[in-house]
Amino acid sequence: MKCDLCPRQCKADRETSYGYCGAGRKMRIARAALHYWEEPCISGKNGSGAVFFTGCALRCVYCQNHEISFCPSGGKELELPGREIGVPELIDIFNDLKEQGAHNINLVTGDHFIPDIAAAVSDSKMRGFDLPFIFNCSGYETVESLRILEGLIDVYLTDYKYEEKELAKALSNAENYPETVKAALSEMVRQQPVCEYDGEGMLKKGVIVRNLLLPKHVMNSKKILKYLFEVYGGRVIISIMSQYTPNGFIPDEFPYLKRRVTRAEYERLTDYALKLGIENAYIQDITSFGSSFIPEFGDIGQD
Ligand code: SF4
Numbered sequence: 001m002k003c004d005l006c007p008r009q010c011k012a013d014r015e016t017s018y019g020y021c022g023a024g025r026k027m028r029i030a031r032a033a034l035h036y037w038e039e040p041c042i043s044g045k046n047g048s049g050a051v052f053f054t055g056c057a058l059r060c061v062y063c064q065n066h067e068i069s070f071c072p073s074g075g076k077e078l079e080l081p082g083r084e085i086g087v088p089e090l091i092d093i094f095n096d097l098k099e100q101g102a103h104n105i106n107l108v109t110g111d112h113f114i115p116d117i118a119a120a121v122s123d124s125k126m127r128g129f130d131l132p133f134i135f136n137c138s139g140y141e142t143v144e145s146l147r148i149l150e151g152l153i154d155v156y157l158t159d160y161k162y163e164e165k166e167l168a169k170a171l172s173n174a175e176n177y178p179e180t181v182k183a184a185l186s187e188m189v190r191q192q193p194v195c196e197y198d199g200e201g202m203l204k205k206g207v208i209v210r211n212l213l214l215p216k217h218v219m220n221s222k223k224i225l226k227y228l229f230e231v232y233g234g235r236v237i238i239s240i241m242s243q244y245t246p247n248g249f250i251p252d253e254f255p256y257l258k259r260r261v262t263r264a265e266y267e268r269l270t271d272y273a274l275k276l277g278i279e280n281a282y283i284q285d286i287t288s289f290g291s292s293f294i295p296e297f298g299d300i301g302q303d
Contacts, residue, residue: 049102
């Protein structure tokens with residue numbers, strides 16, 4: 001088996017080794033718990049039932065979840081936290097989260113496990129599981145892999161990280177990110193073209209696109225907002241995020257990533273969004289500066 005599930009196309013034999021993303025044969029998760037720090041239409045009062053998968057095909061140098069995403073060996077051996085699970089256990093986790101009161105099931109960075117995730121969601125839906133399923137991803141997915149999720153995922157919650165390919169290359173070793181995310185987003189909107197809410201304002205169907213503003217890169221984010229507005233207007237919800245938190249592994253060649261976004265940088269971006277005419281958007285409360293929205297990982301335990 002040579003894996004070509006994601007745009008990295010590393011062709012790893014995941015039966016016997018691990019891919020660039022750190023994934024081997026089985027799903028691996030770092031945390032499953034109610035999560036309160038997503039957009040209000042996702043977290044609501046009760047929290048979103050988040051399942052954090054370990055590993056990631058992007059491995060951005062500034063990763064906000066580096067504790068669970070990084071495979072420092074570059075896929076040569078497994079060094080990721082968390083524990084392996086199969087499809088039946090993932091179904092049990094969905095049911096546990098529902099019993100805890102979750103508004104939805106939030107599948108975080110599961111791109112490298114899409115076939116098993118699709119099997120678990122399909123089985124749950126066939127048994128009458130009625131919470132929305134959210135696919136919470138980086139935007140670095142192939143159209144083919146997203147098609148596996150058609151009819152299963154109710155809400156796509158995707159990042160849109162880069163419009164500048166030089167930046168994508170420098171920070172995520174993914175020069176093809178801009179064209180990849182455009183094709184992926186188009187497929188997500190094809191599958192879920194209309195945002196629908198329940199009576200309590202919780203999102204039941206649709207697409208949310210997130211841009212995490214990076215220090216010193218307001219122009220990259222402005223280009224993203226312009227693209228989203230021109231192509232999708234109000235059909236997708238845009239989430240403009242200020243919460244960038246430096247991790248402890250930023251290489252010295254990117255000194256500006258070792259600080260938070262300034263209030264002035266964020267205001268330049270949000271002023272631009274208003275000037276464009278963007279209305280269907282979340283803007284973070286200015287008082288959230290200095291706050292961390294990163295959960296504690298590890299309460300699911302190691303192998
Ligand atoms: S999902 Fe992982 S193993 Fe498969 S192509 Fe992408 S990086 Fe490689």
